[in-house]
Amino acid sequence: MELVKSIxxxxxxxxxxxxxxxxxxxxxxxxxxxxxxxxxxxxKRVYVPSRGACPRCAVRTExxxxxxxxxxxxxxxxxxxxxxxxAFNPPYACAAVLLDGANIPFMHVxxxxxxxxxxxxxxxxxxxxxxDQLGPTMSSIRYFKPIAEPDAEYDTYKEHL
Amino acid sequence: MRDVxxxxxxxxxxARETRNEVEILMPVVQDAVKRSKLPRQEIGFTCSxxxxxxxxxxxxxxxxxxxxxxxxxxxxxxVEMDGAWALYEAWIKIQTGxxxxxxxxxxGKSSPGDLPEILALQLDPYTMTPLWPDxxxxxxxxxxxxxxxxxxxxxxxxxxxxxxxxDALANPYAVVAGEVDVEKLLNEPYVCSPLRAHDxxxxxxxxxxxxxxxxxxxxxxxxxxxxxxxxxxxxxxxxLGLRDLARSASTEIAAQKAGVHKGVVDFAELHAPYSHQxxxxxxxxxxxEGVVINPSGGALASHPLMAAGLIRIxxxxxxxxxxxxxxxxxxxxxxxxxQQNLVCVLEGD
Amino acid sequence: MAQTEAEHEAPLTAVHHLEYAxxxxxxxxxxxxxxxxxxxxxxxxxxxxxxxxxxxxxYDPDTGDANPDDFVTVGxxxxxxxxxxxSKPRAKQPLxxxxxxxxxxxxxxxxxxxxxxDAIDESRMRTGMRVRPRWRSEPKGEIGDITCFEPEx
Numbered sequence: 001m002e003l004v005k006s007i008x009x010x011x012x013x014x015x016x017x018x019x020x021x022x023x024x025x026x027x028x029x030x031x032x033x034x035x036x037x038x039x040x041x042x043x044k045r046v047y048v049p050s051r052g053a054c055p056r057c058a059v060r061t062e063x064x065x066x067x068x069x070x071x072x073x074x075x076x077x078x079x080x081x082x083x084x085x086x087a088f089n090p091p092y093a094c095a096a097v098l099l100d101g102a103n104i105p106f107m108h109v110x111x112x113x114x115x116x117x118x119x120x121x122x123x124x125x126x127x128x129x130x131x132d133q134l135g136p137t138m139s140s141i142r143y144f145k146p147i148a149e150p151d152a153e154y155d156t157y158k159e160h161l
Numbered sequence: 162m163r164d165v166x167x168x169x170x171x172x173x174x175x176a177r178e179t180r181n182e183v184e185i186l187m188p189v190v191q192d193a194v195k196r197s198k199l200p201r202q203e204i205g206f207t208c209s210x211x212x213x214x215x216x217x218x219x220x221x222x223x224x225x226x227x228x229x230x231x232x233x234x235x236x237x238x239x240v241e242m243d244g245a246w247a248l249y250e251a252w253i254k255i256q257t258g259x260x261x262x263x264x265x266x267x268x269g270k271s272s273p274g275d276l277p278e279i280l281a282l283q284l285d286p287y288t289m290t291p292l293w294p295d296x297x298x299x300x301x302x303x304x305x306x307x308x309x310x311x312x313x314x315x316x317x318x319x320x321x322x323x324x325x326x327x328d329a330l331a332n333p334y335a336v337v338a339g340e341v342d343v344e345k346l347l348n349e350p351y352v353c354s355p356l357r358a359h360d361x362x363x364x365x366x367x368x369x370x371x372x373x374x375x376x377x378x379x380x381x382x383x384x385x386x387x388x389x390x391x392x393x394x395x396x397x398x399x400x401l402g403l404r405d406l407a408r409s410a411s412t413e414i415a416a417q418k419a420g421v422h423k424g425v426v427d428f429a430e431l432h433a434p435y436s437h438q439x440x441x442x443x444x445x446x447x448x449x450e451g452v453v454i455n456p457s458g459g460a461l462a463s464h465p466l467m468a469a470g471l472i473r474i475x476x477x478x479x480x481x482x483x484x485x486x487x488x489x490x491x492x493x494x495x496x497x498x499x500q501q502n503l504v505c506v507l508e509g510d
Numbered sequence: 511m512a513q514t515e516a517e518h519e520a521p522l523t524a525v526h527h528l529e530y531a532x533x534x535x536x537x538x539x540x541x542x543x544x545x546x547x548x549x550x551x552x553x554x555x556x557x558x559x560x561x562x563x564x565x566x567x568x569y570d571p572d573t574g575d576a577n578p579d580d581f582v583t584v585g586x587x588x589x590x591x592x593x594x595x596x597s598k599p600r601a602k603q604p605l606x607x608x609x610x611x612x613x614x615x616x617x618x619x620x621x622x623x624x625x626x627x628d629a630i631d632e633s634r635m636r637t638g639m640r641v642r643p644r645w646r647s648e649p650k651g652e653i654g655d656i657t658c659f660e661p662e663x
Binding site for chain 2: 520521526528532534536540543544563564565567571591592593594595596597600602603604611612613615621622623624625626632637652653654
Binding site: 001006008009010011012013014016017018019025027136 | 519520521522524526528529530532533535536538541542544548549651
C-alpha cells in the first residue's frame with residue numbers, strides 16, 4: 001500500500017470588514033484625488049495614510065493634513081519573483097515614497113522608468129486613474145513615475161528611512 | 162516567588178463595533194495605564210493576546226501596537242491566545258526578575274467573520290478541519306456527553322443561563338442581560354441539540370487591559386492591590402476522541418497546582434462560553450454550592466473572544482479591590498471544548 | 511483642517527475574501543491512515559499499552575512515547591458515543607441537508623472518530639446507535655473519502 005504523502009486543505013473565509021474612521025476619511029480623500037494624513041498633537045509628526053493614532057505617543061490623531069502627491073524615493077526593491085494576483089509584471093520596482101509633507105513613507109510601485117535608474121532620493125509623482133474612475137480605493141493611484149526634479153538631498157530624508 | 166499584584170483593569174465590549182481594533186483598544190489601554198498610576202515609561206514589559214484569524218489578516222496583532230505607544234522601543238511580546246495567557250507570560254517575566262511591572266492587553270472583533278466556522282481552523286487540519294465542524298456543534302457534542310455521563314439535565318443548563326443574565330443586569334459591560342424564566346428558556350428550540358441559542362456565547366467585540374506590578378511598588382500605586390497567589394495552566398490533547406469530554410482534567414490539575422483550596426474561595430469568575438461548561442468547571446475546581454459563580458454574568462453575558470478570559474481575572478480583581486470579597490478563583494479557557502485551561506487565584510491584602 | 515465629531519461619516523465597509531490552500535505533508539502514520547481510506551478501510555494504531563487510537567496518532571497521548579508500527583483495521587461499523595444535530599448546514603460542511611456531527615467509536619477502536627452521520631431526521635439519532643461508513647465513489651486519500659456515516663438498518 002503506497003502511503004499518502006500530502007493533502008491539500010483549502011481555506012475560504014469571508015469577513016465583513018469595517019475600516020476605521022481615519023482610514024475611511026483617507027479613502028474618501030483618495031476618491032477625490034487627494035492624499036490625506038494626520039498630524040499628532042504631541043509630536044507633530046504627519047502620518048500617511050491616516051491611521052487614527054500616533055504610534056509613538058499612543059494618542060488619537062485628529063488633525064487632518066493634505067499632503068502632496070509628489071515625493072522622494074527613500075528606499076526600493078526590484079521584485080523579480082512571479083506570484084499570483086500581481087497587478088504588475090515582474091520585474092518591477094516597489095518603492096517607499098516620502099510624500100512632501102509626510103513624516104513616514106508610503107509604499108507603492110514605480111513605472112515609466114528603467115529599473116537601473118531607480119535610486120534613493122529620486123523625485124516621483126503619483127499617476128492617478130482618470131477622474132471618472134476615482135473611488136475610495138488605493139487602486140485610484142495607478143503607480144508613481146519619476147519627475148524632472150533634482151534628486152532630494154540625503155539629509156532631507158535620512159530620518160525617514 | 163515574587164509577589165505580583167493587579168493594580169488596574171479596564172475593558173470595552175459591544176455586540177457589533179463599527180470602530181476598528183486600534184480605536185477600540187486605545188481608550189482601554191489608556192484607562193488601565195492611567196488608573197494604575199504607573200507612568201507609561203516605567204512599564205517594564207507589554208504583552209498582548211489576540212488571534213489574527215478574527216481579522217483574517219496575518220500579523221494583524223502588530224497593528225494594535227498603535228494603541229500602546231511602542232516608542233522608545235519597548236520589551237513586548239504577543240500570544241495567539243486569550244489575554245489571560247499574555248498575563249501568564251508577563252507574570253513569568255516578572256518572576257525571572259527581568260522586569261518589575263507589565264501592561265497586558267487583549268482584543269478581538271468576533272462580529273466581522275463567521276466565528277464558529279473560523280474556529281474550525283484551530284482543529285486537527287488533517288482529520289477534523291476538512292469536515293468544517295463549527296465550534297457550537299463541537300460544544301454541543303461535549304454538552305450531550307456531559308449530560309449523559311453525569312445525569313445532569315437541560316434544566317440545570319437553563320438555570321445557569323437565567324442566573325447569569327440576571328447577574329449581568331449589574332454589569333455595564335454585558336451585551337446580554339435580563340430577567341428570564343427557566344421554563345421559557347426550555348421552550349426555546351435547539352440550535353444544536355442539546356444546546357439552545359441562550360446556551361451559546363453572544364458574539365461580542367471588545368478589549369481588555371490590565372497593569373501588574375511586583376512587590377511593594379504595588380502598594381505605593383494602589384490602595385488595595387490584588388495579589389496573584391497561584392497561577393497555572395494545562396492543556397489536553399487536540400483530538401476530541403482522546404479526551405473525556407464530561408470532565409475537565411486540565412482544569413483539575415491547574416486548580417491543584419494553583420492552590421485553589423489553600424484558602425476559602427469567596428467567589429469565582431469562570432470562563433464558560435457555553436452553559437454546560439460552567440457545570441464541568443465548577444466540578445473540576447471543586448467549588449461547592451455555596452460559592453458564588455460569575456457575579457459579573459460571565460461569558461454568557463459578554464464574550465469578546467480573546468479578551469474574555471482576561472476579563473474574568475479583571476472582574477474578579479475589581480470585585481476584590483472594591484472590598485466585595487477577599488479571595489477568588491478566576492479561570493480562562495481556549496481551544497475546542499475546554500481543551501486548555503488556566504487558573505488564577507487572587508487575594509486582597 | 512481639524513475634524514469635528516459632526517463631520518465624521520459612517521466608516522467604509524467591504525467584504526474581505528480570504529482564500530488560500532496549503533498542501534500539507536502528512537507523515538507516515540497519517541499517510542497510512544489516508545491510504546487505507548482510499549482502499550475503503552479504516553485503520554487505527556495500537557499504543558504500547560494496547561490502546562487502539564483512531565485516527566492513528568504518532569505519539570501516545572498518555573505517555574508521550576512514539577507509537578510502535580502496529581496498525582489495526584477497525585470497523586467498518588461503529589457506535590455513536592455522542593452527537594449533535596446541524597439543522598442549518600454551512601456550505602463547507604459534509605452534507606447540505608440537516609445532519610449530525612458525531613463521535614463514532616469504530617469496532618475495535620478505543621477512541622471515537624469525529625464525522626458526520628446522515629440520519630435524515632434528528633429523531634433517528636441517539637447515543638449508542640450503530641452506524642457504518644458511506645464511501646466516496648472516487649477516493650482521494652482524504653478524511654472525506656468517508657462521505658459520512660449512515661445508520662445501520
